Amino acid sequence: MNIKHLTEIAIALMRARLKQTLVAAIGVTFSIALFVTLLGFMEGLNKLLDGIVLNRTPHIRLYNDIQPSKIQPIDLSKAFVGYHHFISSVKPVNNRKEIYNAQQIINKLKSDKRIVGVAPKITAQVFYNLGNIDLNGIINGVEVEQEAKLFAFGDYVTEGNYKELQTISNTIILGKGVAEIINAKIGDIIIVTSTEGEQFSLKVIGFFQSGMLEIDKVQSFASLKTTQKILGVNSNYISDIQIKLKDLKMAPEMAMAYEKLFKIDAEDIQTANAQFETGSGVRSIISYAVGVTLLIVSGFGIYNILNMLIYEKMDTIAILKATGFDGNDVKKIFISISLSIGIAGAIGGVIIGFLMSLAIDAIPFSAPSLPAVNTYPIDYGLQYYLVAIIFAMVTTFLAGWLPAKKASKVDPVIIIRGK
Amino acid sequence: MEKKIVLEAKSIYKSFHDPVKIDVLKDVSFNLKRGEYVSIIGRSGSGKSTLLYILSTMDTDFTGELLIDGIGVHGKTEKQLAAIRNEKIGFVFQFHYLLNEFTAIKNVMLPAFKLNKLSEEELENNAYGFLKDLGIEKLAKKMAYQLSGGEKQRVAIARAMINDPLIIMCDEPTGNLDSKNADIVFNIFKELTEAYDKTLLVVTHDLEFAEKTSRIIELHDGKVIRE
Numbered sequence: 207m208n209i210k211h212l213t214e215i216a217i218a219l220m221r222a223r224l225k226q227t228l229v230a231a232i233g234v235t236f237s238i239a240l241f242v243t244l245l246g247f248m249e250g251l252n253k254l255l256d257g258i259v260l261n262r263t264p265h266i267r268l269y270n271d272i273q274p275s276k277i278q279p280i281d282l283s284k285a286f287v288g289y290h291h292f293i294s295s296v297k298p299v300n301n302r303k304e305i306y307n308a309q310q311i312i313n314k315l316k317s318d319k320r321i322v323g324v325a326p327k328i329t330a331q332v333f334y335n336l337g338n339i340d341l342n343g344i345i346n347g348v349e350v351e352q353e354a355k356l357f358a359f360g361d362y363v364t365e366g367n368y369k370e371l372q373t374i375s376n377t378i379i380l381g382k383g384v385a386e387i388i389n390a391k392i393g394d395i396i397i398v399t400s401t402e403g404e405q406f407s408l409k410v411i412g413f414f415q416s417g418m419l420e421i422d423k424v425q426s427f428a429s430l431k432t433t434q435k436i437l438g439v440n441s442n443y444i445s446d447i448q449i450k451l452k453d454l455k456m457a458p459e460m461a462m463a464y465e466k467l468f469k470i471d472a473e474d475i476q477t478a479n480a481q482f483e484t485g486s487g488v489r490s491i492i493s494y495a496v497g498v499t500l501l502i503v504s505g506f507g508i509y510n511i512l513n514m515l516i517y518e519k520m521d522t523i524a525i526l527k528a529t530g531f532d533g534n535d536v537k538k539i540f541i542s543i544s545l546s547i548g549i550a551g552a553i554g555g556v557i558i559g560f561l562m563s564l565a566i567d568a569i570p571f572s573a574p575s576l577p578a579v580n581t582y583p584i585d586y587g588l589q590y591y592l593v594a595i596i597f598a599m600v601t602t603f604l605a606g607w608l609p610a611k612k613a614s615k616v617d618p619v620i621i622i623r624g625k
Numbered sequence: 626m627e628k629k630i631v632l633e634a635k636s637i638y639k640s641f642h643d644p645v646k647i648d649v650l651k652d653v654s655f656n657l658k659r660g661e662y663v664s665i666i667g668r669s670g671s672g673k674s675t676l677l678y679i680l681s682t683m684d685t686d687f688t689g690e691l692l693i694d695g696i697g698v699h700g701k702t703e704k705q706l707a708a709i710r711n712e713k714i715g716f717v718f719q720f721h722y723l724l725n726e727f728t729a730i731k732n733v734m735l736p737a738f739k740l741n742k743l744s745e746e747e748l749e750n751n752a753y754g755f756l757k758d759l760g761i762e763k764l765a766k767k768m769a770y771q772l773s774g775g776e777k778q779r780v781a782i783a784r785a786m787i788n789d790p791l792i793i794m795c796d797e798p799t800g801n802l803d804s805k806n807a808d809i810v811f812n813i814f815k816e817l818t819e820a821y822d823k824t825l826l827v828v829t830h831d832l833e834f835a836e837k838t839s840r841i842i843e844l845h846d847g848k849v850i851r852e
Binding site: 208211214215218219221222521522524525526527528529530531532533534535617618619622623 | 674678681683684703704706707708709710711712714716718722723724725726727735736738739740741784788796
């Protein structure tokens with residue numbers, strides 16, 4: 207029995223019940239379309255939300271942590287080897303926050319093939335002076351080009367040209383929150399006071415909006431040089447080295463290796479932002495669960511319709527069997543009906559799902575905290591479409607399997623004699 | 626020359642168990658030779674239809690032995706039995722049983738799709754030939770439900786012939802037809818035995834029809850009382 211003739215019979219049976227067949231296929235189309243749209247939307251949202259943090263967070267950060275020494279003098283005493291000490295309130299010594307040989311470390315890191323880029327950074331505690339009032343603040347000294355390339359710095363500078371930070375000296379990009387409080391406009395000169403008590407005049411060339419109000423109220427950006435001037439340190443002073451990796455998952459392992467190699471503290475992104483991974487995971491699971499439920503429901507639709515078809519076509523099945531078709535052929539016929547409903551539905555669903563995604567992608571969406579986003583986010587990942595199609599195939603196959611098995615068991619004698 | 630035996634039934638017993646045990650067939654034995662035109666007659670309830678379905682291999686719930694073309698049917702799988710039916714047995718039923726979803730010629734070709742020995746063009750050619758022999762070649766492209774009763778029955782006969790079977794079995798083939806159409810069917814059958822050397826086994830309660838066949842097997846209460 208070749209496939210061509212089996213499909214011919216299957217098509218004839220479907221044509222006899224065209225309306226129900228269409229309804230079943232539309233059911234699949236609908237659920238696949240929603241599945242694809244839902245997942246694309248949800249994952250788009252996930253990526254957006256994660257991006258707020260993950261895009262701007264270095265995968266590994268090298269710095270000198272303020273910590274008491276892990277080895278206390280008593281541990282060095284030969285008399286107490288293997289003992290445990292109970293010294294409480296151990297204080298750290300006043301070691302510098304500066305990274306020794308920062309430039310050499312950066313050069314070394316740049317030759318590492320697993321790394322996308324390295325960006326040095328300094329942070330300076332300052333006060334923004336507003337008449338008599340001093341506002342707490344932090345100025346991040348950054349290498350503008352690297353910062354823009356690796357951490358999408360440019361996306362979050364909502365006004366002004368961030369490149370001027372490098373080209374014009376004594377300039378600052380203010381956090382949006384700070385700017386509002388001190389009522390600064392682009393081109394204004396503001397005064398900041400360093401923790402050492404020195405005052406500096408800085409020209410405002412832009413505003414920065416991170417999406418997190420608490421950050422925007424405190425943080426501003428300046429070039430490395432300007433920040434070094436505020437801190438009153440030489441031009442080799444670097445307190446943080448930010449590393450972006452090709453593969454995020456390598457971060458913990460590499461952080462440990464760098465800690466040993468450079469005798470420095472290293473923090474990986476997974477440790478710093480553990481909660482984000484969890485959140486995305488849960489959201490994905492929920493959207494998959496909803497999508498799969500939709501598919502199962504449409505599977506029941508197919509099951510019902512095939513069952514009905516079999517009851518109606520008992521005569522046909524009986525005559526096929528009487529003339530020498532075996533149970534297996536009959537089963538194949540009904541499974542191929544079910545699968546063609548599934549395939550037709552899946553193709554339609556994927557197309558409609560894609561169009562729905564496009565439509566959602568065009569809906570304007572602006573949140574003050576997300577300056578780089580103008581429409582609802584959609585992830586057009588091919589994997590959702592593939593998963594949807596595979597799921598459609600599996601559910602329709604299973605939905606066809608039971609009725610097909612029943613059809614294959616039809617006893618032609620009972621049907622023919624019963625007439 | 627002695628004609629070859631194509632179907633052999635040896636002491637076939639069959640009983641229904643629901644609700645009480647009823648013996649439908651008791652010790653039925655006979656054989657059919659090639660080219661024979663045989664009718665099975667008997668009152669309703671005499672077990673003649675039951676016998677036919679046993680002989681057709683569709684009903685395997687019986688004791689005794691049944692050989693078709695020398696092959697025993699006991700212990701064969703459903704698939705093997707289907708293959709035997711497909712290749713060696715043609716069917717004509719009382720209620721025509723064409724598939725309404727197909728044209729007349731597709732109905733004729735259907736069992737041959739399963740056998741899958743000839744190309745589709747050859748099959749179509751053969752099917753058309755049979756329809757022509759039966760005088761209904763004009764209806765080939767019509768859908769089955771558009772045909773009249775007598776036409777349907779002739780299409781069913783063409784279908785029974787398509788795989789060149791040894792035996793053609795008919796269950797009340799004229800039960801639904803008027804006498805004119807019944808005569809036509811009878812003559813077609815007669816020609817099949819003479820021209821194509823087919824064995825015909827017809828279950829009927831139409832005595833007039835049966836009298837004209839070459840051999841009558843009469844059943845009464847599940848027993849063969851005349852052969």
